[in-house]
Amino acid sequence: MRTEATTGLSAFPLTPLRDDRVDEHAYVELVERLARSGVDSIGALGSTGSYAYLDRAERRRVAELTVRHAADVPVIVGISALRTSHVRALAHDAQAAGASAVMLAPMSYQPLTADDVVCLYTDVATELSVPMVVYDNPGTTRFDFTPALYARLAELPSVASIKIPPPPPEAEAAREHIARLRAAVPARVGLGVSGDPSAAAALLGGCDCWYSVLAGTLPGPALEIARAALAGDSGEACAASNRLAPLWDLFARHGSLRVVAAVAELLGLAPEDCLPRPLLGLRGRDRAEVETVLTALSLTK
Template identity: 45%
Template sequence: MSPLKGLSAFPITPADAAGRVDTVAQRRLIDRLTAAGVDSIGLLGSTGIYMYLTREERRRAMEAAQEQCGKTPLVVGVGALRTGDAARLAQDAKAMGAAVGLLSPVSYAPLSQDEVFEHFSAVARESGLPICIYDNPGTTHFTFMPELVSRLSRVPGIVGIKNPPPEGEMVRHLRDQRSGTADGFSIGYSDDWCCPTALMVGADCWYGVLGGTLPKVCLAITRAAQAEDLVEAQRLDTALAPVWGLFRKYTSQRTVYEIIRQLGLSDAEPPRPILPVCEAGKQDIAAVLRGLPAGMAK
């Protein structure tokens, strides 16, 4: 199976206040994902604080993950401000066995559509690592126009896209993007609360933050959707509605850090200046975890 199909589970990257990765805790988190049988592991995504880590620490994180992931493919974040730096990070990821690089158009200065096309084309060409487009306008403040996605899908080595939730109807967005991109181009979505629906209407991949924390229930939804058991997929998605509410209220990143703390998997906090959830939020998260059906909070 392609690494950009099914559930790509994105864990946090536990690190101390100085940005040094806790590889023991990371291995523990990776073990949960491989034991659950996720389709790929999304290392160093936004939840995995890739932009807050040095190149050396990214390498340490990749090395620790590679030791634990077995045959589970790694999708590794390779974003950087400069094209040359992103290409070198992608080269590092390829050398350490990553299957795909996840590239976002991070920038201080606003970028044009042509500048992003050249940036992605250069990273794919110079690294030799298959690249997935990371469309994350909430952090990059860049909007991929349909024409740009179409052009990039035809660049050798650019193999898929991780979409944010569409502004319009999911079915229409997926249909339009599918018709405008190259054959075999993988189309997936992030922001977990929209992803079960995306899978149920034919998306290739769920890029899951909760999948990196509670992989079993997210994988169960994925498998139900792939089997076209929409009743079961919807039942499980509905059971997770309180978690999606936490994500909207406190952000997915802050919420999963606290879930991981409450499960005893790591005491890591988000990198400053990001603060952990407040005390009331911790209580909200604890109450939601207690209220989930048996077995889901594992």
């Protein structure tokens, strides 16, 4: 069930808030900008889209706005929540909004077992009429997948892609790592990388999708990397990624969300203080450094 929604470059926009409410005007502009940019899909309500902080009504509205303003670009909608019944409700809403695919992470409060996770995906899959992306993001979910668990989940017909954490940075190690995962799941199931700094290596090493934080706010430089890597042009892909090293360094120090939020605010794409509290945006010296990096990389417009 691998589909166009889950191959190529998938761009995850912020969901900017203004005074603790979704800034729909800013959000629509972000989506329309992505729809014009040439990305292969738009990932609404990912971790970058602050799904975990929004209530059901806000998420329904964001899903609807995304589909309405994405032109013909496929939309993936994040449906994760702590409780299975809430995930099912969000899956219903996402499908009703016209999502081309949904993305589900095993969000946790109490640590989850592998059996819990299988049960979650199975319960949700029964109601889906669109493909599902399994979202493996231990940094936010604190759940560690294994290749064996990927294999169990890949038996569900709706699972179209697995969004994997960054592979090792070296090209050969990345290729071997991805080959091991590929061997664990059927060919119909795609492997997409998250962790923008590793994207070039991962796409060159066998991933078929890049679920990208960067592309949600700065699609241009992400497209350069993705197009080169998917065409097998290792030199150009790595060069394009290496040019962004100062940005990757900021991601490593502050987390990608706070950095792209600062970028969006600096570029006028989001209102000031656009993250959901208690998440504070970068301030003072940290924010000035983001501005310096944007200028140095000529990303200020």
